Amino acid sequence: MITPAPMSSTLREKLESNHFVVTAEVCPPKGCDCGEFMEKARSLKGLVDAVNVTDNQGANVRISPLAPAALLTREGIEPILQLTCRDRNRMALQSELLAAAALGVTNILSLSGDYISFGDHAGAKPVFDLDSVQLLQTIATLNAGRDISGAPLEGAPSFFAGAAAAPEAEPFDLILPKLAKKAAAGARFFQTQAVFSPDRLARFTEAVRPLGVKIIAGIILLKSAGMARYITKNIPGLKVPPEVVAELEAAESPLETGVAIARRLAAAARPFCDGIHIMAMGREELIPDIAAGLRNEDN
Amino acid sequence: MIVSKQKPFIEILSALEPVSRVFLIGCAKCATVCKAGGEEQIWQMQEDLIAAGKDVTGSVVIDEACHMLRVQRDLRAKGEMVKGAEALLVLACGAGVQSVSAGSDRLTIAGLDTLFLGNIRRFGQFEQRCSLCGQCLLNETAGICPVTVCPKGLLNGPCGGMDEGRCEVNGDAECVWYQIYLRLRERGEEAPLTAIKPPRDFARNLRPGSLKLDK
Numbered sequence: 001m002i003t004p005a006p007m008s009s010t011l012r013e014k015l016e017s018n019h020f021v022v023t024a025e026v027c028p029p030k031g032c033d034c035g036e037f038m039e040k041a042r043s044l045k046g047l048v049d050a051v052n053v054t055d056n057q058g059a060n061v062r063i064s065p066l067a068p069a070a071l072l073t074r075e076g077i078e079p080i081l082q083l084t085c086r087d088r089n090r091m092a093l094q095s096e097l098l099a100a101a102a103l104g105v106t107n108i109l110s111l112s113g114d115y116i117s118f119g120d121h122a123g124a125k126p127v128f129d130l131d132s133v134q135l136l137q138t139i140a141t142l143n144a145g146r147d148i149s150g151a152p153l154e155g156a157p158s159f160f161a162g163a164a165a166a167p168e169a170e171p172f173d174l175i176l177p178k179l180a181k182k183a184a185a186g187a188r189f190f191q192t193q194a195v196f197s198p199d200r201l202a203r204f205t206e207a208v209r210p211l212g213v214k215i216i217a218g219i220i221l222l223k224s225a226g227m228a229r230y231i232t233k234n235i236p237g238l239k240v241p242p243e244v245v246a247e248l249e250a251a252e253s254p255l256e257t258g259v260a261i262a263r264r265l266a267a268a269a270r271p272f273c274d275g276i277h278i279m280a281m282g283r284e285e286l287i288p289d290i291a292a293g294l295r296n297e298d299n
Numbered sequence: 300m301i302v303s304k305q306k307p308f309i310e311i312l313s314a315l316e317p318v319s320r321v322f323l324i325g326c327a328k329c330a331t332v333c334k335a336g337g338e339e340q341i342w343q344m345q346e347d348l349i350a351a352g353k354d355v356t357g358s359v360v361i362d363e364a365c366h367m368l369r370v371q372r373d374l375r376a377k378g379e380m381v382k383g384a385e386a387l388l389v390l391a392c393g394a395g396v397q398s399v400s401a402g403s404d405r406l407t408i409a410g411l412d413t414l415f416l417g418n419i420r421r422f423g424q425f426e427q428r429c430s431l432c433g434q435c436l437l438n439e440t441a442g443i444c445p446v447t448v449c450p451k452g453l454l455n456g457p458c459g460g461m462d463e464g465r466c467e468v469n470g471d472a473e474c475v476w477y478q479i480y481l482r483l484r485e486r487g488e489e490a491p492l493t494a495i496k497p498p499r500d501f502a503r504n505l506r507p508g509s510l511k512l513d514k
Contacts, residue, residue, distance in 0.1 A: 086451075090498060112458045115450055115468045126451065133455040134498050148498075169462045174480045177492040178456030185495060193459060236460030236467035 009106040009160040010078050011050045015189060015214040021275030022291045023080060023191065023216060024284060025052035028068045030061065037068050040284050041077050047288050050107060052191070052277070055082040058235075059119025066096060070103035080162070080191075081105050084113030089129035094138060094147055101142075101157030109162045109191060110135040110182075114236055133178070136161055136185035143186075162189035166237045167204035167217075168197055176207055183211035191277045193237045194220035196244060198268040205272040217273040219266045219290060221280045222258040225249040255283070262290045270294055301329040301392040302417035302425045305340065306410055312351055314408045315386055320354045322377070322384035324399060326364035326391035333425065335411050336360075336390030344390065344410070356384040364395025371402040381405070433504035439491055441482040446499070448475035454496040 014021050024047075026040045041051050051072060053065040069079035081100055088096060097108065116126040130138065141148050145156035163182040169175055179190070190208065195201045195217050205215055220238075222228045225248040228240040244261060251257035266276050276294065278287050305311075315321060323341050330336030338360050345355045357380030361373045374381050381387070386406040389396045393413040400407035417425035430447040436454070437444060446452045450468040457476040460467020464477035476492075483489055 112451055112453060114460070117450075117468060128451045128453065129501075130498050131451070131453045131455050132458075133495055137495070164459050166459045166462070169459070171464065171477070171480070174457060174461075174464075174477060174492070177489070180493065181455050181495050236458075237462060239462065 011080065011107050012160040012188070014049055015274055018274070020270070020295050021049040021216065022047070022287075022295060023050045023052060023275065023277045024048045024287055025054055025277070025279060026068075026284065027054050027057055028063045028065055030063070032063055032067075034063070034068050034071055038071060038075070041068075041072055042075065044284055044287065045075075045077055047291070048278075049275070050078040050080045052080045052082055052109060055084045055111070055113070056087055056119070057114075059086065059114050059116050059121070061119075061121055064096075066100055066103070066105070069100065069105045073104040078107065079105055080107040080109050082109045082111055083135065084111045085128050085130050085132060085135055086113030086116060087127055089127055090134075090138065090148060093130060093135060094142065097139065097142055097157065097159070098153070101155075101159065106158070107160045107162065108139055109164065110139065110187070111164055118234075118236070132163055133181045133185045136163060136182055136187050140186035160188060161186050162191055162216075163187040164193065165190040165204070165208070165215075166193040167195055168193070168200045168239070169237065172203065172207070179208055179213075180211055183208075183213045187213055189214040189216055189274075191216045192218045194218040194279060195265065195269055196239075196241050198265075198272065201269055201272045214274040215272070216275040216277045217266075217269040218277045218279060219262050219269065221262045221278070221283055221286060221290065222248055222254075223281060223283065224254040224258070227281070259286055259289050263292070266290055266294055300332055300417060300419065300425075301394070302414045302427075303330055303333055303335045303392050303411040304414065305335050305390065306412055308347060311344075311388065311408065311410050312348075315348075315353065315388065318385035318406060319352075320356050320384045320386070321348060322356050322381050322387050322405075323348075323358035324364065324370075324374075324387055324389045324391065324395075325358070325360035326395050327360050327362035328364075330364070330391045330395070330411065331360070332419070334423070336364075336395075340390055344388070348388075356380045361391070361395075364389070364391035364398055367398045367401060370395075370398040374399070374403065431504075432499070433508070434500060436496070439494075439496070441479045441486075441488075441491055443475060443479050443482060445475045445479065448478070454499070456492065 053069045055065045069081045072079040110132045112132045138148050139159050139161045142157055145153050225245050228245045231238050232240045248254050280287050325336040325341040341358050388408045388410050389399050390410045396409040415427040416429050418428050432446050457474050461474040466472040466474045
């Protein structure tokens with residue numbers, strides 16, 4: 001019998017020992033050539049603690065994130081496998097998770113998933129057999145050596161599970177019970193939507209700390225005012241404040257200003273989080289500029 | 300009630316292409332309320348078909364077309380009009396169409412698309428609040444159905460796309476979990492927001508559904 005390699009998670013070790021972590025995301029290809037994906041991910045080695053591999057992001061068909069995540073583990077780059085409930089029922093989710101464990105993938109980000117109408121297969125059947133809370137419970141059940149119908153597994157995984165959070169969404173009183181459910185269902189870290197308001201992140205952190213979940217605050221690199229307006233309009237849960245758009249509008253070099261804004265937001269978020277998650281929107285080479293000085297080991 | 304609407308006339312004509320003599324069937328219940336298959340629409344359809352060169356042998360509006368025995372009885376009563384037709388065009392929901400097709404050897408054509416079980420907000424305005432899921436959760440969700448009103452059918456609270464109480468899928472719509480939250484706040488309750496709901500049991504909603512009452 002081939003037993004899965006013992007599953008370790010540097011991300012877990014660092015978070016649990018209160019090291020400030022930096023994560024980034026790389027989008028898998030639409031196609032089966034992972035060359036460019038791997039190049040991007042390799043360039044992040046040493047700069048970030050883990051790389052999120054997105055799952056049919058924005059409801060657009062791409063390679064299953066499992067394959068590129070497994071490729072990362074072979075090169076010693078730690079993936080966070082994003083798994084949405086949009087495209088798989090509870091059977092497919094469990095078998096995907098077991099496959100991930102067999103391939104050495106440990107970190108899972110449990111997501112509901114952007115709705116199907118946002119993407120390139122608007123006529124597809126949306127699944128949502130489970131939601132993100134139930135998926136977290138499923139992960140915990142698999143970790144305990146059983147599938148969710150109660151049957152024992154040959155070889156149990158030991159996933160380190162996380163979930164998404166939108167710290168700036170209102171009303172916060174409505175968001176909070178779901179965050180508590182995610183924590184109760186086994187989420188050990190939250191990777192948040194892009195934050196723009198340190199005050200709202202502080203409110204979020206104050207409420208979430210007692211849940212015992214680590215907070216990785218989302219920082220987005222805005223490359224131009226046009227892009228900021230586009231994501232506000234088209235990306236669910238993302239809203240760039242008008243003053244930030246104006247700052248980019250007035251900038252001589254919007255990209256440089258975008259990096260400065262991201263660095264400023266990251267520094268402002270630093271006291272209220274355990275790490276940052278940088279969405280570099282294709283400019284991953286700028287991640288060191290954004291993250292400079294944030295990690296304990298950098299100081 | 301079952302909400303339906305007429306297929307585009309061009310599609311109906313295309314389905315009737317191989318025939319020239321048509322008998323029309325409407326429904327006095329839901330399809331009448333939706334203005335999709337009542338007396339008025341049957342009359343209009345007759346005019347349109349005649350103008351398109353078809354021969355309409357007769358028509359009937361059945362009360363109600365989902366009742367299989369009643370459909371057979373009403374069609375028998377129309378005798379030659381039905382026998383003389385090559386096709387039966389049914390302006391009723393999918394259940395009504397199949398009451399007809401189950402009891403007739405004639406070509407049966409569906410003239411409507413059946414949309415949902417709907418509430419009537421006001422005349423001519425229908426909305427879906429129940430999706431016939433077979434395991435009613437309304438007692439746990441402040442009387443508002445997230446299975447239906449949330450496009451994702453999420454049982455454990457709003458998704459990450461909710462903001463200011465709006466739905467990520469349709470910015471004009473309120474998030475159902477926001478509606479539930481407001482309702483609970485009025486009542487000073489919060490348990491439905493905090494209790495984790497397990498996955499739904501789809502074995503309770505297998506298709507085709509059937510129910511036989513004990514005598």
